[in-house]
Amino acid sequence: MKKISALVLGDVVGQPGCRALFFKLPGLIKKYKADLVVVNGENASDGFGILPEDAEKFFSKGVDVITTGNHIWQKREIYPLMDKENSSIIRPANYPPGVPGSGSVTVNVKGEDVTVLNLLGRVRMGMPVDCPFRHSSDFLKKHNKSKIVIVDFHAEDVMEKESLAWYLDGKVSAVVGTHTHVQTADERILPGGTAYITDIGMTGPKDSVIGTKPEISIERSLTQLPLKVEVADNESVIHGVHLLIDAESGKAVSIDRIVQSETGE
Amino acid sequence: MKKISALVLGDVVGQPGCRALFFKLPGLIKKYKADLVVVNGENASDGFGILPEDAEKFFSKGVDVITTGNHIWQKREIYPLMDKENSSIIRPANYPPGVPGSGSVTVNVKGEDVTVLNLLGRVRMGMPVDCPFRHSSDFLKKHNKSKIVIVDFHAEDVMEKESLAWYLDGKVSAVVGTHTHVQTADERILPGGTAYITDIGMTGPKDSVIGTKPEISIERSLTQLPLKVEVADNESVIHGVHLLIDAESGKAVSIDRIVQSETGE
Amino acid sequence: MKKISALVLGDVVGQPGCRALFFKLPGLIKKYKADLVVVNGENASDGFGILPEDAEKFFSKGVDVITTGNHIWQKREIYPLMDKENSSIIRPANYPPGVPGSGSVTVNVKGEDVTVLNLLGRVRMGMPVDCPFRHSSDFLKKHNKSKIVIVDFHAEDVMEKESLAWYLDGKVSAVVGTHTHVQTADERILPGGTAYITDIGMTGPKDSVIGTKPEISIERSLTQLPLKVEVADNESVIHGVHLLIDAESGKAVSIDRIVQSETGE
Amino acid sequence: MKKISALVLGDVVGQPGCRALFFKLPGLIKKYKADLVVVNGENASDGFGILPEDAEKFFSKGVDVITTGNHIWQKREIYPLMDKENSSIIRPANYPPGVPGSGSVTVNVKGEDVTVLNLLGRVRMGMPVDCPFRHSSDFLKKHNKSKIVIVDFHAEDVMEKESLAWYLDGKVSAVVGTHTHVQTADERILPGGTAYITDIGMTGPKDSVIGTKPEISIERSLTQLPLKVEVADNESVIHGVHLLIDAESGKAVSIDRIVQSETGE
Numbered sequence A, B, C, D: 001m002k003k004i005s006a007l008v009l010g011d012v013v014g015q016p017g018c019r020a021l022f023f024k025l026p027g028l029i030k031k032y033k034a035d036l037v038v039v040n041g042e043n044a045s046d047g048f049g050i051l052p053e054d055a056e057k058f059f060s061k062g063v064d065v066i067t068t069g070n071h072i073w074q075k076r077e078i079y080p081l082m083d084k085e086n087s088s089i090i091r092p093a094n095y096p097p098g099v100p101g102s103g104s105v106t107v108n109v110k111g112e113d114v115t116v117l118n119l120l121g122r123v124r125m126g127m128p129v130d131c132p133f134r135h136s137s138d139f140l141k142k143h144n145k146s147k148i149v150i151v152d153f154h155a156e157d158v159m160e161k162e163s164l165a166w167y168l169d170g171k172v173s174a175v176v177g178t179h180t181h182v183q184t185a186d187e188r189i190l191p192g193g194t195a196y197i198t199d200i201g202m203t204g205p206k207d208s209v210i211g212t213k214p215e216i217s218i219e220r221s222l223t224q225l226p227l228k229v230e231v232a233d234n235e236s237v238i239h240g241v242h243l244l245i246d247a248e249s250g251k252a253v254s255i256d257r258i259v260q261s262e263t264g265e
């Protein structure tokens, strides 16, 4: 059985997140014999968006596809790169027509087409984009020819995330959640063969509040003042999953959580 | 060193959740030599609230304290029990004055006072209760005499949960999140000695959307109709944590995730 | 110039609202020489939805079209009537495909086609339906042949309501807001000829909180308990607007607010 | 009967709003023989907050008290002025302890103490400040000695606004809503003698979306991109109310809406 080995790593937060990723990714690729590396980069540059120079570094270190989320729009310098044909920097596909970039990309992995589809949740997110359920269904029916499809579902609400996973079970290889920045322990393969995890977690400083300085978040909570968050800087941890996918059927063979400290083995 | 061994188990959902809890709790107590069992029961009766007869069964099976959350109010029959002095059924403490019940309870465990404090988050919850940060701080300063304090923080938002944990680090033995129904993989002991996990997960049917039938949730997502959710019924899993707490200092010694299927060992 | 005289009346709340409507509508029709009467009925039956018998009474008293909103789904008995061809009971058009009913209806008024289009807002509503901007634009381009179009935009957020009005200015005869239950004083004709008001207000009891008993709402605010609201019962007031529309151009000639107490002249 | 004549004017938006206010306020004061002028200034400087120089101009043109709202924090330069004793620039009183400024001020008007209290709503606002119901009740019982109290309730949700008005009916002279930027037509005196209006509207450009450029708001709605809003610039309109208050009882005698274009009489 020909298998695709894929790493999917969570939201890289600021300089500490980038540092850990760049330092440890080569080793992870080797360890997992990864054929494909997908990383969510929506918070790579100061926590908000990703600059072209950071994206370039991602690719130079072995990243194949950069997925993103609601924060992608905050660094406009990246828009031209997203607009290039077959750009490997994608944004949620269910944004309305007319926004920069594309919501999916197909890459060749060991002779197989692998499609990465990025989607955005709508519950408790404050951004009523198009329905991720109908969008993904339409995409799979009309636009996709790959047997292997990995979905990065960037969303907040567990009900919405689990519902989409059940909805797409048997139709895609994996539905992998991002956005909350905390890894969940519910990785599994659903009955139809789709790997699922509610959230793969972030890549960023450990002593933090979703990557930012706890003292500012506490002060915000106590005062309700609109204080600016700042990326924390301490030992970073890479969070993500390792997927094994059967190339013939497109079904998931295994999903395992990755937790890799920048200082650890 | 005298240690308190405590089990804290997540939101029990409906009949399937109760069934798994009643069947497996005695074995878990034995396995972990538990001195104290705290279970969140806000979804025990049909998914919304907890009836007196279900609460009684919790206690008869070895539960010491029932914590709850936003759904506690939906079965009014439980209010009188919550209003009894030293009731072991508590509700979030930061509800405004005047609501039924109490927000904390102190129980004697191996000769030590152990206080369980229930708090509710305010971010993305739609219920602006009192500030959980100030409430817990006031509580610890003015009303609490126990060295050992376990907090069930029933909340949605990761930022709020992590912020409260950092805020209370060194002041309580553990901050244990509930409400999302998905167990997170971030259990740890913070530098000040407080055990923390963003969410311990639920006790309920595995093939579900936070305990409810996936097909209804999918239909709701697709149509936006206000369809009534229904508790799913299939193999249930108990999720929670095991805490070891140093009785002298009140600090956490260890925190370990529990995942116990009703059919498994 | 041939003009269409239209009454558009706001959310009828419960029995008190119905009572006022049935008693005063004939007089209002006479007073305004109304050619068309559109009434939002989403709260007609106990505050949640509208039953067939109440809808029938609306029609028997002179209502031509019943528009609705987010609360339409709560009385399922009405679905069959909404599903009839050319039903004069419509629901927001930008619900996803597959829900009962239709989002618009065209009626013949003095030999002219007049289309009433119902739309739902998405900001601060908790229901991510399809985009009302794109939906209305598509509708006007592809499905509508009437020169005269009256839009009931059932929405909460002022930015969204004003934005849609500017977006549709010159393309429809009127954008008339409902849902907040409070009449706004900003009625005007926009530069392109579209009449606009942020909200026409409700038809229901005056001494109330959006039609419901103030004491319950106060108690809810004070305790955050999920108390059930109840329709208040005291003197009701009809709120709405009177539109004059040029039949040839479809442009609005005038928009005037209506405030009619059930006991007043 | 000694009466206090008070003008309360709504959120002044940017340069166009300031321009209209400065030009027309002297005439309005004369017309209404105003003894007191209260103006909400939370959007005075570019739409977000108010700079000291703009506040100074408010006062020099006849404003006695500047109330604010959620946007007050965005220009930090104003904090020192808010922190001065008896500052006439106030912010919502129900922010948590520890934030800059004060939530009320008492001024002497024709020999009478008149207190202006600023409150913030919590429903659909995204900022869980302290309960405005309990806060105002405590304030009136413990801190206030004035018979005449005018409340600027800066809030979004109609239910919350109407509930607070009923809650305070008979205890304050007026509850006057701000924040939505659209004037409502529901001004009245409640049975207990408290004048009420859900929203007095804004002071800013007429051809706008709550004071900002419609084309940007439309584009945001269509794309869900986080485009920056910009204050529109065209003919501005002053919105507010005129209150007559019986100095002896503190009860309202009348409440009338004000709509004053900068070019009109």
Ligand SMILES: [Fe+2]
Binding pocket: A011, A042, A043, A069, A071, A179, A180, A181
């Ligand atoms: Fe992120």
Ligand SMILES: [Fe+2]
Binding pocket: A042, A069, A070, A071, A154, A179
């Ligand atoms: Fe995100």
Ligand SMILES: [Fe+2]
Binding pocket: B011, B042, B043, B069, B071, B179, B180, B181
């Ligand atoms: Fe729960």
Ligand SMILES: [Fe+2]
Binding pocket: B042, B069, B070, B071, B154, B179
């Ligand atoms: Fe909950």
Ligand SMILES: [Fe+2]
Binding pocket: C011, C042, C043, C069, C071, C179, C180, C181
């Ligand atoms: Fe309504």
Ligand SMILES: [Fe+2]
Binding pocket: C042, C069, C070, C071, C154, C179
């Ligand atoms: Fe509504």
Ligand SMILES: [Fe+2]
Binding pocket: D011, D042, D043, D069, D071, D179, D180, D181
């Ligand atoms: Fe404002």
Ligand SMILES: [Fe+2]
Binding pocket: D042, D069, D070, D071, D154, D179
């Ligand atoms: Fe505001």
